[in-house]
Amino acid sequence: MPSPLRFHFDFSSPYGYLASERIEALAARHGRAVDWRPMLLGAVFKIAGTQPLTSVPLKGDYTRRDLPRSARFHGIEFRMPSTFPIATQAPARIVVWQRSVDPGGCAAIVRALYRAYFVENRDISNADVAADAAATTGVSRDGARAAIDDPAIKDALRRDVDAAIAAGVFGSPFVFVDDEPFWGLDRFEQIDRWLAQGGF
């Protein structure tokens, strides 16, 4: 059984959202599953001395134009949220909790949370909003809400983020195919060829 594609993403990352809508089909084409790894880019920004794309002079204006264009190019519904960026501990912890209960449910939860933010313009940094969005997939609303304040889940997310950074993750989306790192939706074609040919 080949290892799953490890998909690192931040819930506040628009390109992470676009990639989340494509990663499952890409993995499935090659008989792979997806290991959903929410992370907190804020921790990376501190280490790398970088900042959210939209805050960088010049780059910010371009990004606000590139995002809806890239969404149209890939045929993905997208609307820039009115509050951006946001803290993403709440949705990230829900995914960490779901992974501990039933990893198979993560894909639907990630999609529901990401769409709540990048399609429905709902502020998923709010614990109740995040729990409501997760509950639309059929999981327990109370379970999801409780996970956000659960010290064990908080610790697990913190360990995940540290491990991701130690592995070299500095942006979102970031995918590992076995040990090979790929940054960005822009690298999905390289991933496709890498999986088909076993490297190149």
Place this chain on the structure above:
Amino acid sequence: MPSPLRFHFDFSSPYGYLASERIEALAARHGRAVDWRPMLLGAVFKIAGTQPLTSVPLKGDYTRRDLPRSARFHGIEFRMPSTFPIATQAPARIVVWQRSVDPGGCAAIVRALYRAYFVENRDISNADVAADAAATTGVSRDGARAAIDDPAIKDALRRDVDAAIAAGVFGSPFVFVDDEPFWGLDRFEQIDRWLAQGGF
């Protein structure tokens, strides 16, 4: 006659080099020419508070892996130069000079200079090395060498760089299709569709 694709690049930019090897074919498929616009990313870094990719913690390691992989993916010869990054006034001024003499000769000169640096590992920040590389395309070696110290050419390059930044250029490669901006070789597929469909 449709307007040429305006191709902004820095001679020290590895992704700019990779893109320079693909932009002409892309433009030609849609009956367009290429307007070669060397720029100086150092001026952008000052404004945007950014720095060369390879100098950013975490991102630097990834980039050193992604570059040769992306070159293999696109089937382009590439070798990371032993001195990197470099100042690129000398090669940029040669292109500005060539454009004033005969714009049709720019493509060959850009290719010769870029390959001298990213294939042959020659330090084109050196005026004599840059003039030698340009001369391999058949232009006057003395003319190219003199252009590097010509105050009028220096001014013209400075105006070009200012104009590029005013237009929103913050990275290399950066392409304008009419007024639509595209950053990176990663956007060449979007450019292709944009040209085919007149936008999307």
